Amino acid sequence: MAKKGIRDRAAPLAHGLAWFYALLLVFPLYFIIVSAFKDNLAIFNSPLSPPSSLSVSHFVDAFQRVELGRALWNSTFITVSAELLTLALAIPASYALARSRGRIAAWCERFFALGFLIPSFAALVPTVLLAIHLQLFQTRAFLIIFLPAGALPLSVILLTQFMRAIPSDLEESAVMDGAGRIRILLRIYLPLTMPGIITIAILNFLSFWNEYLFALILGGPDPAVRTVQVALPNLVSQTNTEYGVLLAGALITMIPVYLVYILLQRRMESALLEGAVKS
Amino acid sequence: MTTTPHAAHGFVDEPGAGTSDKPATTPAGGRRTRRDKLLVLLATPAVLWYAVFTIGPLGAVFYIALLDWEGLLSPSTFVGLDNFTKILHDPVFWTAAKNSLIQIGVVIPVMIPLAFMLGYYLTLEPRGHHLLRVILFTPALVSLSAKAMVFLAVFAPSGALNGLLDLLHLDSLTRPWLANEATALPSVIAVDLWSGIGFTAILFSARLSSISREVYEAARIDGAGHWRRMWRIAFPMTEDYFGVLAMLQFLWVLFSSAGSVLLLTGGGPGNASTTLSFLIYDKAFTQSEVGYSQATGVLLFFVGVVGMAGIRSLFRQRY
Numbered sequence: 102m103a104k105k106g107i108r109d110r111a112a113p114l115a116h117g118l119a120w121f122y123a124l125l126l127v128f129p130l131y132f133i134i135v136s137a138f139k140d141n142l143a144i145f146n147s148p149l150s151p152p153s154s155l156s157v158s159h160f161v162d163a164f165q166r167v168e169l170g171r172a173l174w175n176s177t178f179i180t181v182s183a184e185l186l187t188l189a190l191a192i193p194a195s196y197a198l199a200r201s202r203g204r205i206a207a208w209c210e211r212f213f214a215l216g217f218l219i220p221s222f223a224a225l226v227p228t229v230l231l232a233i234h235l236q237l238f239q240t241r242a243f244l245i246i247f248l249p250a251g252a253l254p255l256s257v258i259l260l261t262q263f264m265r266a267i268p269s270d271l272e273e274s275a276v277m278d279g280a281g282r283i284r285i286l287l288r289i290y291l292p293l294t295m296p297g298i299i300t301i302a303i304l305n306f307l308s309f310w311n312e313y314l315f316a317l318i319l320g321g322p323d324p325a326v327r328t329v330q331v332a333l334p335n336l337v338s339q340t341n342t343e344y345g346v347l348l349a350g351a352l353i354t355m356i357p358v359y360l361v362y363i364l365l366q367r368r369m370e371s372a373l374l375e376g377a378v379k380s
Numbered sequence: 381m382t383t384t385p386h387a388a389h390g391f392v393d394e395p396g397a398g399t400s401d402k403p404a405t406t407p408a409g410g411r412r413t414r415r416d417k418l419l420v421l422l423a424t425p426a427v428l429w430y431a432v433f434t435i436g437p438l439g440a441v442f443y444i445a446l447l448d449w450e451g452l453l454s455p456s457t458f459v460g461l462d463n464f465t466k467i468l469h470d471p472v473f474w475t476a477a478k479n480s481l482i483q484i485g486v487v488i489p490v491m492i493p494l495a496f497m498l499g500y501y502l503t504l505e506p507r508g509h510h511l512l513r514v515i516l517f518t519p520a521l522v523s524l525s526a527k528a529m530v531f532l533a534v535f536a537p538s539g540a541l542n543g544l545l546d547l548l549h550l551d552s553l554t555r556p557w558l559a560n561e562a563t564a565l566p567s568v569i570a571v572d573l574w575s576g577i578g579f580t581a582i583l584f585s586a587r588l589s590s591i592s593r594e595v596y597e598a599a600r601i602d603g604a605g606h607w608r609r610m611w612r613i614a615f616p617m618t619e620d621y622f623g624v625l626a627m628l629q630f631l632w633v634l635f636s637s638a639g640s641v642l643l644l645t646g647g648g649p650g651n652a653s654t655t656l657s658f659l660i661y662d663k664a665f666t667q668s669e670v671g672y673s674q675a676t677g678v679l680l681f682f683v684g685v686v687g688m689a690g691i692r693s694l695f696r697q698r699y
Contacts, residue, residue: 144543209423227437282419313643334529
């Protein structure tokens, strides 16, 4: 009896705590949006109230002060290129790991799994040396070839699991028909593992677009190279900490991520459902 | 933090897919070796890429730690273990070590159990849980620099937090949160917790939803409340996963705090919020002591290994 009482009394507490935390998460987002239209005085005096005007001057300011337009292009270029390179490396490798039965394959898989435990930050300094050595330091090219390396462990392991789920009789019959490995990969595996490919593409997009420290050090401060994540914090000194402009800039950098997430999440869910129905 | 969405996702998918589906061995006769050669060829670029850009640089840390090296573009000389002696006599290192210890000592014990409980709460599918899930996921979408800009505005002397305290007539509590020696590190930790709990909770709920309802039902009939079902049933059944997430979070906090410290406080005031991770960054890129920086990296590596072993033995590990 007493236990039932505890449960009932604990319920409002649980609801309360969960939603209190949700409120803490939503507050900064709300705060960004309303503050992007306010000046410093209004942000301090009434942090919660909606803005009195909807002037876009802060957004224009943010764009001009740190050349956000160029930075957005750099981020897009780097993210898309690195994404394509990651898929080009991960798809054949996953297929190979899923279908070979040798000891080398098992060893390779463990080698990639080890990557989960390696925080990429640990190797930042030697990576800079590598970039200097290749004469690619502070270029977009180096970021494009470097970022996939960090994304490979997850991409390969995840995709290998998707590829394994495909029955091998499908492949055996294609082999009987005289199809080569590459054709089998492109014609059978690629379409069937699309849900997996979309999943890793989304995860990689998030991590490439949002990368900060490596983009800062390997890309550097040159406006011709720097990404939005590197350009954004420059607003602090450029505007003499005008928070409205700062937050307008932050909002601009977040829009692409939210757009892609909203657009692709639906596709990912339906794709995953299809995959589940088929198997 | 945004718990490396990467690593964490991989672990989520593992329980379902990782263990049972080894490919059925269907020997294809004589063609097998030739076919396997092509397979090796297909895997080679990815393995090479990973070896050259991840494993190679990681190994180089151990060599650079033995060099006296003033700046990335200047020549270096081999000095053996000198960097380590220097580090261990440097008070700044010990301040950073203390700060890292505090950061880990607060973040892990607070975040992991809260995230576990929140994950359990989500699996009960209370009213509004769909919306709650979406909200909990948001910090994972926001980049480190955007997050830092927001919290700069929240913690600033005339920022949102002080503004709120003002409105509540708690003026005595207002302070420059990031520039105050006593609150700089706690502010960094608060940002870690803010962004980490929600995402980790979603990971837990994905794992907890694999426990069948009958198990809970049986416990309910025996008179166990949610608290006991959570810690006596759900926890032991997912203890290995609890350990995995604690471990990933530990590694993340230990190694990757440099970015958020750099953006929020720059390690200051003084060295009040300098963590070991930030020290590695700062020594290499602003103080031009590359050898010192990488020797700290080596020490951090050993701390990481010892910490992981500790967490492993705390939660029985099955993989």
